[in-house]
Amino acid sequence: MKQPLLSLVNINKYFGDFHVLKDISFDIEQGEFLTLLGPSGCGKTTLLRCIAGLESIHSGDILLNGSSIKDMAPNKRNVNTVFQNYALFPHLNVYDNIAYGPRVKKSMTEAELKERAANVLELVQMLGYEKRMPHQLSGGQRQRIAIARALINEPAILLLDEPLGALDLKLRKHMQTELAQLQKKTGTTFVYVTHDQEEALNMSDRIVVIDQGEVQQLGSPRDIYNNPVNLFVTTFIGDRNMMRVRVLETEATHSLVQFGENVVSIRNSGQHQLEVGREAVLAVHMDKMRVSCHEQPNALVGEVLSVHYSGSQIRIRVKVADRQITVVEYQKIDCECEKGDQVYVTWEDHGAILLPPEDGWAEGEV
Amino acid sequence: MQTLKRNILAVPILVWLGLFVGIPLVFVFVLSFLSRDSLGTIVFQFTWENWQRVFDPIYLRVFRNSLLLAFLTGLVTIVVGYPVAYITSNLEPKKRALSIGLIMLPFWISSLLRTYGWMILLGNAGIINNVLRALGIIDKPLPMMYKFGTTLVGTAYMLIPFAIVAIFNSVDKLDRSLLEASYDLGANKRQTFFNITLPLTLPGIAGGFTLVFIPALGLFYVSDLLGGGNTIFLGNMINTQVTRGRNRPLAAAFSIAMIAVVLLVISIYGRIAKDDAEGLFL
Amino acid sequence: MRMKTSRFGAFYLSLFFVILYLPVLGVILYSFNASPSTAQWTGFTLDWYRVLFEDRVIAASFRISMEVAVITSIVSAIIGTASAVVAMRATAGMKRAIQGVMILPLLIPEVALGIALLVFFNSLNLPFGHFTLVASHSLFCVPYVYIMVQLRLKEIDRSILESARDLGATRWQATKTIILPLVMPSIVTASLLALAMSLDDVIISTYMSGPKTTTLPVHIFSMMRVGVTPKVNALCTLILVGMFFVVGLSQLFTKKIHKEDM
Numbered sequence: 001m002k003q004p005l006l007s008l009v010n011i012n013k014y015f016g017d018f019h020v021l022k023d024i025s026f027d028i029e030q031g032e033f034l035t036l037l038g039p040s041g042c043g044k045t046t047l048l049r050c051i052a053g054l055e056s057i058h059s060g061d062i063l064l065n066g067s068s069i070k071d072m073a074p075n076k077r078n079v080n081t082v083f084q085n086y087a088l089f090p091h092l093n094v095y096d097n098i099a100y101g102p103r104v105k106k107s108m109t110e111a112e113l114k115e116r117a118a119n120v121l122e123l124v125q126m127l128g129y130e131k132r133m134p135h136q137l138s139g140g141q142r143q144r145i146a147i148a149r150a151l152i153n154e155p156a157i158l159l160l161d162e163p164l165g166a167l168d169l170k171l172r173k174h175m176q177t178e179l180a181q182l183q184k185k186t187g188t189t190f191v192y193v194t195h196d197q198e199e200a201l202n203m204s205d206r207i208v209v210i211d212q213g214e215v216q217q218l219g220s221p222r223d224i225y226n227n228p229v230n231l232f233v234t235t236f237i238g239d240r241n242m243m244r245v246r247v248l249e250t251e252a253t254h255s256l257v258q259f260g261e262n263v264v265s266i267r268n269s270g271q272h273q274l275e276v277g278r279e280a281v282l283a284v285h286m287d288k289m290r291v292s293c294h295e296q297p298n299a300l301v302g303e304v305l306s307v308h309y310s311g312s313q314i315r316i317r318v319k320v321a322d323r324q325i326t327v328v329e330y331q332k333i334d335c336e337c338e339k340g341d342q343v344y345v346t347w348e349d350h351g352a353i354l355l356p357p358e359d360g361w362a363e364g365e366v
Numbered sequence: 367m368q369t370l371k372r373n374i375l376a377v378p379i380l381v382w383l384g385l386f387v388g389i390p391l392v393f394v395f396v397l398s399f400l401s402r403d404s405l406g407t408i409v410f411q412f413t414w415e416n417w418q419r420v421f422d423p424i425y426l427r428v429f430r431n432s433l434l435l436a437f438l439t440g441l442v443t444i445v446v447g448y449p450v451a452y453i454t455s456n457l458e459p460k461k462r463a464l465s466i467g468l469i470m471l472p473f474w475i476s477s478l479l480r481t482y483g484w485m486i487l488l489g490n491a492g493i494i495n496n497v498l499r500a501l502g503i504i505d506k507p508l509p510m511m512y513k514f515g516t517t518l519v520g521t522a523y524m525l526i527p528f529a530i531v532a533i534f535n536s537v538d539k540l541d542r543s544l545l546e547a548s549y550d551l552g553a554n555k556r557q558t559f560f561n562i563t564l565p566l567t568l569p570g571i572a573g574g575f576t577l578v579f580i581p582a583l584g585l586f587y588v589s590d591l592l593g594g595g596n597t598i599f600l601g602n603m604i605n606t607q608v609t610r611g612r613n614r615p616l617a618a619a620f621s622i623a624m625i626a627v628v629l630l631v632i633s634i635y636g637r638i639a640k641d642d643a644e645g646l647f648l
Numbered sequence: 649m650r651m652k653t654s655r656f657g658a659f660y661l662s663l664f665f666v667i668l669y670l671p672v673l674g675v676i677l678y679s680f681n682a683s684p685s686t687a688q689w690t691g692f693t694l695d696w697y698r699v700l701f702e703d704r705v706i707a708a709s710f711r712i713s714m715e716v717a718v719i720t721s722i723v724s725a726i727i728g729t730a731s732a733v734v735a736m737r738a739t740a741g742m743k744r745a746i747q748g749v750m751i752l753p754l755l756i757p758e759v760a761l762g763i764a765l766l767v768f769f770n771s772l773n774l775p776f777g778h779f780t781l782v783a784s785h786s787l788f789c790v791p792y793v794y795i796m797v798q799l800r801l802k803e804i805d806r807s808i809l810e811s812a813r814d815l816g817a818t819r820w821q822a823t824k825t826i827i828l829p830l831v832m833p834s835i836v837t838a839s840l841l842a843l844a845m846s847l848d849d850v851i852i853s854t855y856m857s858g859p860k861t862t863t864l865p866v867h868i869f870s871m872m873r874v875g876v877t878p879k880v881n882a883l884c885t886l887i888l889v890g891m892f893f894v895v896g897l898s899q900l901f902t903k904k905i906h907k908e909d910m
Contacts, residue, residue, distance in 0.1 A: 053813075054813070054814065073818075074810070075813050075814070075816045075817055079814075080814055080815065081810075081811065083810070085807060087807040087808045087811035090808075091829045091830055104815065104818070104821045107816075149815065150815070369739055372738050372742075373739055373742045375730075375734040375737075379731045379734065379746055379749075380746065380749055383749040386783060386784075386787055387749070387752050387753055387761075387764075389768060390767065390768035391756075391764050393764060394760070394767055446664070449657075449661075453657040453661050456657075468668070468669075472668065474895055475672060475888060475891070476847075476865070476884060476887050477848055478850060478865055478869060478872065478884070479672065479884035479887065479888060482675055482872055482876075483673075483674050483675045484671050486678055486686055486876060487670065489686065489876060491686050492686055493686065496686070496687065523668075580755060580757055581757060583759075584758055584760065585851075586759060586851065587850050587851070587869055590873065591869075591873065600759075601759050604763060608766065609854070617763055618767065621759065622760075624759070624760050625756060625757070625760050628756065628757060632755065643751055643755060644747050644748070644751055646754075646755075647751050647754065
C-alpha cells in the first residue's frame with residue numbers, strides 16, 4: 001500500500017479544560033487539495049496550526065512521510081502556512097518577504113534565490129512588484145505574495161488558513177478558481193481551512209467536515225453534498241428542508257415514509273439502518289425540489305404561502321402538513337402559482353436523504 | 367520543560383530589579399529601627415525612637431503639609447487638565463496632533479528650568495511684578511514667592527502633563543456614539559457630561575491623580591526653590607536629614623512612612639479604576 | 649462624529665499653553681538680558697553665555713552628566729527591550745511578575761528610592777560616582793523603555809512572528825529580523841526619553857553623586873538656591889536647545905522608519 005504523505009493519528013488537544021481536538025485521525029495524500037470545513041470554533045484552524053507546529057498536541061502523532069514531526073519546531077517542519085491575514089512582514093518589500101524563508105534557512109545562493117523568486121512571482125502573476133511594500137498592495141495582491149512566499153520553500157504541504165476570508169465576494173470567487181489552478185499546476189499538496197461550504201465544494205479533491213473537535217465526515221465534495229452521514233453534515237452542507245417522518249416500509253433501494261397525510265418513496269443512502277415504525281429525518285435540497293400545480297406521483301401536497309423573486313431565483317414557501325418547506329427554483333415553474341394555491345412538491349431522487357433522528361434535534365428549516 | 371525554557375530569560379531581569387529595588391528597600395526598613403551616634407554614624411542597636419518621632423505632633427504636621435500639597439496638586443491638575451484632554455481629543459486631526467505635541471513637550475524640558483521659570487515670573491523683581499508696575503496697577507511688588515501656594519503652583523505645573531496624558535487616554539477611548547445616544551435620548555450637554563462622560567472617564571481621572579500624587583509627595587526641589595522652606599514638606603525633611611542633619615535612620619523611617627502612604631493611594635486607585643497598579647502605566 | 653470645538657474651548661486651550669510655556673520663555677528671554685537682575689531689561693547681550701563657557705565647574709559637571717546619561721540610555725534600551733521581548737514570550741504568570749517589578753521603581757517616590765539606594769550602596773562600600781549614578785538612573789529609565797517597547801510589541805500581529813517561524817526562522821532569527829526592526833522606532837524614542845530623564849534627574853542624583861562627580865542638575869540646583877542669575881538662564885537655555893535638537897533628529901529618523909511601516 002502506498003504510504004500517505006501526512007498521517008494524523010489520534011490527535012487530542014486541550015486549551016485548559018476545553019477539549020478542542022478529539023481523537024482526530026485521517027491521512028492526507030500526495031498532491032491532493034484537502035479542505036477542513038466546519039463552523040467557527042470547531043477546531044479546524046487549531047488542527048492546521050498543529051500540523052504547522054504552531055500549537056503542540058497533547059496526545060497522538062503527526063507523521064510526515066512516515067516519520068513523526070510532532071515534537072519538531074515549526075521552523076524545522078517542511079510545511080508552510082498562508083495566514084488568514086497574510087502576515088506579510090510590514091517592514092520588508094515584496095522581494096525580501098519572499099526571500100525570507102530561503103535566507104533564514106540559507107538554503108539558496110542569492111542568484112538561485114533571484115531565479116526562484118521570479119518563478120514563484122510569475123506563478124502568482126505578481127512579476128514586477130518586487131520593490132513594493134506590503135501596505136502598497138491590495139488584499140488580493142497580498143494574498144498572492146503570501147502564497148508565493150510559502151511556495152518558494154517548496155513545502156511538502158501548503159497550509160492555508162481561510163486565505164480568502166478577508167476578500168470581497170467577487171475577488172473571492174476569482175481567487176477560488178485561481179487557487180485551484182495553482183494547486184494543479186504546482187502539484188503541491190494543499191490543506192485548506194474554511195467555514196464556507198461553497199469554497200470547499202468548489203475547490204477540493206476531498207473535504208473533512210469537522211464539528212466540535214471531531215471529524216464528522218471525510219469524502220469527495222459530491223459525496224459530502226449528496227450523502228451526508230449524519231444530521232450535522234446534513235444541516236451544515238447545502239440548504240435542505242428537514243422533515244420528521246415515520247418509516248412505513250423499507251425495500252432494497254427505497255423506503256416508504258409518511259409525512260402528514262403524504263406517503264412518499266425515498267431512496268436509501270445505504271449508510272443508515274432505518275427501522276420500520278420508527279421516526280426518521282427526511283432531508284431534501286431546496287434547489288432539487290419542484291413545485292407543480294398538477295397532480296404528480298410521489299409528491300407532497302401543500303398550500304403556497306408566498307412566492308418570492310430574488311434575482312434568478314424563485315423562492316416558494318409551501319405549507320405541507322403544518323410545516324413550512326422552501327423550494328428554490330431557477331427556471332420558470334410549470335405553472336404560475338400564487339398564495340393559497342394547492343400545489344404538488346416533487347424532487348430529484350438523489351436530492352433527498354433519510355437519516356435516523358438524533359437526540360436534541362429539533363425539526364425546522366435550516 | 368517548555369515553560370522553563372520560556373521563563374528562564376526572565377530570571378536575570380527579576381534578579382536585577384530585586385537587587386536594586388527590593389534589597390535597598392529592606393535596608394531602609396531595617397535602618398529605620400537603628401540608632402546613630404553623635405557624629406551621625408549608624409549604630410546597630412534597635413530603637414523605636416525614629417518611629418516615635420514620625421508620630422510626634424511636630425512631624426505629623428510635616429505629614430499633613432505634604433499630604434495636603436499632594437492632594438491639592440492632584441486636584442488642581444485634574445481640574446485644569448481635564449478640559450485640556452477633553453478639548454484636545456475633540457480637535458480635528460492636525461490641531462489634535464499639535465496639541466498632543468505641546469502637552470508632551472514639557473517631558474523633554476528640564477524640570478529645574480521649569481521651576482526656575484516660576485522664580486523669574488513670580489519673584490519680587492519678576493516678570494509679573496514688572497508688568498504690573500509698568501502698567502501702574504501696583505507700586506509695590508506683590509509678594510508671590512515662598513508661600514504654600516507658590517509650591518502648589520510649581521508642583522502642579524511640573525506634574526500636569528502626567529494627569530493630562532492619563533485623562534486623554536481614557537477620554538479618547540470613549541465611544542462617541544454613547545454621547546450621541548445620550549443627546550438623542552434628550553439629555554443636554556451638562557447632563558451628558560455628568561452622567562456619561564465623567565463616569566466613563568473616571569479610571570483616567572483616578573490614574574492621573576495617582577500619577578501626580580506620588581511624585582508630589584517628594585518633589586523637594588520645587589518646594590525648596592519656590593517655597594523657600596517656609597512650609598516644611600516630607601521631601602525637604604528627608605533630604606535635610608540625609609544631607610545636612612546626618613540622621614539617616616530618621617530619614618529612613620519617614621521614607622517608609624511615605625511609601626506606606628503611596629501604597630494606600632494605589633489601593634484606592636485600584637478600587638476606583640478596578641485595575642491594579644500596572645494599569646497606571648500600561 | 650467629533651464635536652466642533654467651541655470658541656471657549658479654543659480659548660481655554662490657548663490660555664493653557666500660554667501659561668505652560670510662559671515660564672520657559674521667561675527663562676530664555678532673560679538669558680539675553682544685559683542686567684544681572686530681572687528687574688529691568690537693559691539690552692541684549694550674549695555675555696552670560698560667554699561667562700558660562702568659562703565656568704570650569706559647569707563644564708566638568710556637564711561632562712559627567714552626559715557620560716552618565718549616554719551610558720544610562722544605552723543600558724536602559726538594552727535591558728528594557730530585552731525585558732519586553734522576554735515578557736512577551738514568557739508564561740502569563742511570569743509576565744505579570746516582570747510587569748510588577750518593572751513598575752515598582754515608578755511607584756516609589758524618588759526621595760525614598762534615593763535614600764534606599766544610598767543606604768544600600770553605602771553598606772556595600774561602593775564608591776559613589778559613575779556606577780552608582782548609572783545604576784540608579786537606569787532603575788527609573790528601564791521601566792519607561794519597557795513600557796514603550798511593550799506597547800509597540802502589542803501592536804505587532806502575532807501571526808507575523810508565527811509566519812517567520814513557519815518560514816524557517818529560529819527564535820533568535822525571528823527576533824533579529826522581524827521584532828527588532830519593527831520596534832526600533834520605539835526603542836529610539838524610549839532611549840532618548842531615558843537620556844532626557846537621566847540628564848534632568850535632581851533627586852536621586854543628589855544622593856548618588858560622589859564628591860567629584862556632581863551632575864549638572866545637582867550643580868544647577870545649588871546655583872538656583874542662591875538666587876536668580878542670568879548665567880543659570882543661559883545654561884538652561886542651552887540644555888533646552890540641545891535636547892530639542894536631539895529630539896528633532898530622532899523624530900526625523902523614526903518618521904522615516906514609520907513611513908516604511910504599515
